[in-house]
Amino acid sequence: MNHKTIGGRIVNMEALQKQYETIKAVGNVPMNARGDRLNENGDVKYTVAEMTTAQLNDPETPPESRQMSKSMDKPKTTKKASSKIVNKKSITDSDNNVVSEEIEYDDGSIEVVDFINKLDMDEK
DSSP: OEEEOTTSOEEEHHHHHHHHTTSBOSSSSOBBTTOOEEOTTSOEEEOHHHHHHHHHTOSSSOGGGOOOOGGGSOOOOOOOTTOOEEEEEEEEOTTSOEEEEEEEETTSOEEEEEHHHHHHHHHO
16 A cells, blocks of 8 residues: 655555565564564564464463453452642533543642542442
8 A cells, every 4th residue: 555755755565574574673662563573693583373263262361251450350449537638620622611620639649530430330
């Protein structure tokens, strides 16, 4: 597929990708531009097809049962009795409805009160 640069030149991105697919990609993961994993010498250790097949054929952990990373969980906030509110900020949606409130305390902590989820929980 051809793309036009800001300078007006035509660049064939598919040809560029094909030309450089075996070159080591920039980043922390040792892989080439095609996605193959490389060993210390820069040789292909596992191809993308091998990794995909191994992941799809793994009966131990089907994708539906894989646990999400704990970093995705919301941190639990605890208010200290001695903390005083320094600032409150209402957060609104596109219709100007207040959907949450951000509360900043004197100790530097911030609490976000989500009104929509709170209303949904109250209805159940």
